[in-house]
Amino acid sequence: MSADVRRAPHTRAVPRVRRVPRVLSIAGSDPSGGAGIQADLKSIAAVGGYGMSAITALTAQNTRGVRGVHVPPSAFLAEQLDAVADDITVDAVKIGMLANAEVIGVVAGWLRRIEPPIVVLDPVMVATSGDRLLDADAEAALRDLLPLADLITPNLLELAVLAGAERASTWPDAIAQAEAVSSATGARVLAKGGHLDGADAPDALVHAASGTVVSFGGARIATTATHGTGCSLSSAIATLQAELGDWEAAVGEARRWLRESLRHGASLEVGGGHGPVSHFAGLWSRGGVRTAPTPDEIESEWWAGIADVRAAIDDLPFIRGLADGTLAREPFLGYLAQDALYLRDYARVLAEASRLAPDAAGQAFWANSAHGSLVGELELHADWLAGAHGPGAGDGEGPIDGGRTGTHGTSVDGPAASAASVADPLHAAATFAAEPDAATTAYLDHLLATAARGDYAVLAAAVLPCFWIYVDLGERLAAGEFGAQALDPGHPYASWLATYSDPAFAHATREAIGLVTRLAADATPERRAAMHRAFRISSEHERAFFAAPLALH
Ligand SMILES: Nc1ncnc2c1ncn2[C@@H]1O[C@H](COP(=O)(O)OP(=O)(O)O)[C@@H](O)[C@H]1O
Numbered sequence: 001m002s003a004d005v006r007r008a009p010h011t012r013a014v015p016r017v018r019r020v021p022r023v024l025s026i027a028g029s030d031p032s033g034g035a036g037i038q039a040d041l042k043s044i045a046a047v048g049g050y051g052m053s054a055i056t057a058l059t060a061q062n063t064r065g066v067r068g069v070h071v072p073p074s075a076f077l078a079e080q081l082d083a084v085a086d087d088i089t090v091d092a093v094k095i096g097m098l099a100n101a102e103v104i105g106v107v108a109g110w111l112r113r114i115e116p117p118i119v120v121l122d123p124v125m126v127a128t129s130g131d132r133l134l135d136a137d138a139e140a141a142l143r144d145l146l147p148l149a150d151l152i153t154p155n156l157l158e159l160a161v162l163a164g165a166e167r168a169s170t171w172p173d174a175i176a177q178a179e180a181v182s183s184a185t186g187a188r189v190l191a192k193g194g195h196l197d198g199a200d201a202p203d204a205l206v207h208a209a210s211g212t213v214v215s216f217g218g219a220r221i222a223t224t225a226t227h228g229t230g231c232s233l234s235s236a237i238a239t240l241q242a243e244l245g246d247w248e249a250a251v252g253e254a255r256r257w258l259r260e261s262l263r264h265g266a267s268l269e270v271g272g273g274h275g276p277v278s279h280f281a282g283l284w285s286r287g288g289v290r291t292a293p294t295p296d297e298i299e300s301e302w303w304a305g306i307a308d309v310r311a312a313i314d315d316l317p318f319i320r321g322l323a324d325g326t327l328a329r330e331p332f333l334g335y336l337a338q339d340a341l342y343l344r345d346y347a348r349v350l351a352e353a354s355r356l357a358p359d360a361a362g363q364a365f366w367a368n369s370a371h372g373s374l375v376g377e378l379e380l381h382a383d384w385l386a387g388a389h390g391p392g393a394g395d396g397e398g399p400i401d402g403g404r405t406g407t408h409g410t411s412v413d414g415p416a417a418s419a420a421s422v423a424d425p426l427h428a429a430a431t432f433a434a435e436p437d438a439a440t441t442a443y444l445d446h447l448l449a450t451a452a453r454g455d456y457a458v459l460a461a462a463v464l465p466c467f468w469i470y471v472d473l474g475e476r477l478a479a480g481e482f483g484a485q486a487l488d489p490g491h492p493y494a495s496w497l498a499t500y501s502d503p504a505f506a507h508a509t510r511e512a513i514g515l516v517t518r519l520a521a522d523a524t525p526e527r528r529a530a531m532h533r534a535f536r537i538s539s540e541h542e543r544a545f546f547a548a549p550l551a552l553h
């Protein structure tokens with residue numbers, strides 16, 4: 001036969017056929033968990049499928065060898081198979097240990113009746129330990145089963161039996177035997193090189209009908225943890241074929257997953273013989289094994305985690321003075337001047353969050369917040385600092401009464417009014433006349449650096465304290481938690497205090513908390529930790545920002 005020998009592509013864009021394939025393993029049980037249905041169920045799950053199992057035989061084995069085999073009545077296997085098929089759509093079947101001719105007969109009859117769309121047959125005859133798992137007189141029955149499979153995955157010894165030849169001593173000989181078996185059965189054959197001597201462990205997907213041989217190369221992994229590799233590979237291929245609908249892609253991905261699992265097998269420290277592969281090693285290292293916290297849990301945890309910072313803010317003389325009206329005007333105006341500088345760059349940072357947002361809702365939310373921060377809040381600062389309100393605007397003696405003064409919390413419903421004051425060069429010059437102090441500089445450097453690093457989730461976490469801490473403080477001030485003076489309409493900062501508890505700002509803050517905690521819940525543990533760190537650092541900058549006016553004056 002002329003074979004069109006190709007290298008397997010590393011990846012292929014193929015349509016997803018079934019998102020979570022329902023895959024049935026018909027195989028024997030290995031109580032030590034490394035081979036048989038135990039390996040199959042782990043493998044199916046590890047590559048994204050829903051695994052089921054109908055047990056053909058019970059073995060008593062461990063990593064050193066097989067001690068006994070018990071084959072339940074074949075009628076009970078038939079009952080298991082029917083119980084599954086009567087209720088569940090089976091997207092793919094993997095067949096492993098069949099034990100004897102009677103079992104093979106039941107499986108063949110069931111396959112003919114149900115006609116599962118994908119059948120991968122691992123013709124298990126002898127365990128890695130050398131023990132027989134198929135009666136010698138059942139080989140003929142097994143040969144009759146082969147044409148019912150789409151893919152057969154024999155190791156070198158099994159391939160020789162199926163081809164009626166001596167064990168291949170070279171890889172080209174093995175491929176020739178696979179071609180013969182494929183030709184005789186119509187099925188694809190995956191010739192496996194696990195038992196070859198030498199530095200390589202190649203496999204080859206052979207399809208006689210189309211004259212193709214696709215080679216999968218790879219260096220042999222130095223490990224003794226090879227118990228159940230054949231079981232694991234065939235289950236993974238069945239699952240991936242149901243998902244991807246492409247044999248080359250399914251074999252390629254299954255092999256990449258198996259090789260990763262082989263590399264980590266020894267670390268499981270299971271048994272003193274041929275240990276199992278570590279089926280979930282890749283998932284554990286990439287996804288973690290802990291359940292992800294819910295957004296609500298993250299909200300509580302992060303908020304509780306800055307309890308010390310919040311308590312310190314509550315105790316600041318600046319906040320106490322604001323609450324009871326004893327705060328002098330000078331530090332208050334100093335604070336507003338710093339806040340104006342802060343808001344100008346905070347708006348830029350929010351705009352960057354908008355640019356980075358992967359979805360339109362996030363994009364709109366941050367853009368709106370950036371707008372609110374500039375127009376809704378800074379506008380009012382401009383009025384204050386340029387003298388339109390407050391001291392110098394009236395007789396200069398009265399209490400500060402600037403109307404709706406901005407804070408560096410942002411409101412999304414700021415006046416649609418133009419940014420007239422901000423846009424006006426004279427106003428702007430007055431608004432931004434101050435030099436940024438150390439606290440403002442440090443806070444902005446943190447936010448701008450986070451924005452520059454370009455990680456959307458971390459940036460979203462970094463901008464959150466400016467919403468959350470302000471709203472919380474505003475609500476508690478308005479509720480009189482810092483003393484009844486804050487509720488007095490004649491309080492010198494009454495209108496400013498009212499701004500803190502603006503319901504629209506509270507609403508935007510809820511949205512921001514929801515958005516950030518959902519991002520954190522979906523993030524990897526490492527990314528979630530980075531988000532939490534950024535959140536905590538911004539909270540500490542909030543405290544320093546509030547402390548600065550009285551530290552300077
Ligand atoms: N040491 C190894 N390094 C890399 N791949 C291996 C190794 N041992 C087995 N494999 C791979 O594991 C799969 C199962 O192969 P094999 O051991 O030949 O079958 P079986 O487990 O049925 O005897 C094949 O993809 C083979 O290439």
Ligand SMILES: Cc1ncc(COP(=O)(O)O)c(N)n1
Nearest residue numbers: 028035036127228229230231
């Ligand atoms: C129940 C059962 N089924 C199959 C195998 C083959 O294992 P391997 O993949 O190591 O050849 C086994 N040892 N036990």
